[in-house]
Amino acid sequence: MxxxxxxxxxxSLLQLLVDQELPVNVISGHYPMSRTAVSKHLRILAEAxxxxxxxxxxxxxxxLDAEPLRELKRxxxxxxxxxxxxxGALKRLVEEDEDENGGSS
Amino acid sequence: MxxxxxxxxxxSLLQLLVDQELPVNVISGHYPMSRTAVSKHLRILAEAxxxxxxxxxxxxxxxLDAEPLRELKRxxxxxxxxxxxxxGALKRLVEEDEDENGGSS
DNA sequence: TTGACAAGAAACCTTTTGGTTTCCTATAAT
DNA sequence: ATTATAGGAAACCAAAAGGTTTCTTGTCAA
Structure with a gap:
């Protein structure tokens, strides 16, 4: 994955297929590469x-099937x-600094 | 990234470096590959x-610097x-089914 | 039933990736 | 000063990735 x-x-393919179901022909129309190349990418996505x-x-x-992205989220x-x-650490640092200067932001 | x-x-390297700062030598001790190989992985991580x-x-x-993972989260x-x-769709389906059976739970 | 079209399969090519070994440089330790 | 150690640089290699073109197969339309 x-x-x-x-x-x-x-x-980009995932993005494209977010809310539509499309045939390879149409999909590959969006890319500057051959239909076959797009097809191979789709296969890899399908396998994942x-x-x-x-x-x-x-x-x-x-x-799209976003399900497997759950794993990524975990x-x-x-x-x-x-x-x-x-x-958190940065925030504390800034606050210390502000204290030293009687700081305003 | x-x-x-x-x-x-x-x-795995990210995992290892989560809560410790380690020298290449020690790090590469955790892997079955050469120090140089690990070093190259570290470089790639550093570039990201x-x-x-x-x-x-x-x-x-x-x-570790987890900051760039923010982008992944977005x-x-x-x-x-x-x-x-x-x-949600699954849930609705189950509920419909339960209705049909006069379902409980 | 013949032709057109959609799309995977196969063979092939080039570049990138993940790894190796060998060398070099900088810092320590004796 | 000399030797040992840490680790990057360079050159190299095999396998995988991303792409191409060509060939087949399955389905629709005439």
Whole structure:
């Protein structure tokens, strides 16, 4: 999953498929690369579960499935406290500084 | 940044450096690869801003800087509603089903 | 039923990635 | 001063990633 979202084209695809189900043809129209290339990106996204495919007649339509991003959120949540700590530390520093100067901002 | 966290070794490095500042030597001791390889991973993390380096005598110590993950959080936040929608849709379905059966719970 | 069209499969190419080994430089320790 | 240690730099390599073109297959339209 981390790998899947590492590529900017693929992130862009997720974005595009957020609220619409589209066939490969239409999707690839949005990109400066071949249909086949886009198709391969879609496959990678599908393997990561980030996109669902549905066959409709002779076309394959894709839509977003954000579910797997839940895992990313859990991963992130772990680190959240560290950037919050940092802000906390910075804030304390600024306050000390203000005290020293009888500071105004 | 997305690229930086795509590699499992690098994610592991972040984890390791969460609450300690360590020199390359010690860090690379945790991995089955050469010191140089670890060093390169650290450089990539540093370029993404995810890790800060500090020279102390003849060693270079690294520590986590979670700040750039903020961006990831913003990116994720956008998609959060889509997996929540999914849950919402599921919930509605279950409720409909319960209604049909005169459901309890 | 014949032709057009959508899209995956296969083969191929180039660049990037993750790793190695070998060398070099700066700082310590004796 | 000399030797040992920490760690980056350079050159190199194999495998994976991102792309291309060509070929097939399955479905729709005439």
């Amino acid at each position: 981390f790998q899947a979202i590492a590529d900017p084209t693929r992130r 579960g980030l996109v669902k495919e549905r066959k409709v007649g002779r076309e394959t339509r894709y839509r 991963w992130l949540a772990y680190y959240e406290r560290f950037w919050e700590n940092k802000l | 997305f690229q930086a966290i795509a590699d499992p070794t690098r994610r 801003g995810l890790v800060k380096e500090r020279k102390v005598g003849r060693e270079t110590r690294y520590r 990116w994720l936040a956008y998609y959060e509603r889509f997996w929540e929608n999914k849950l």
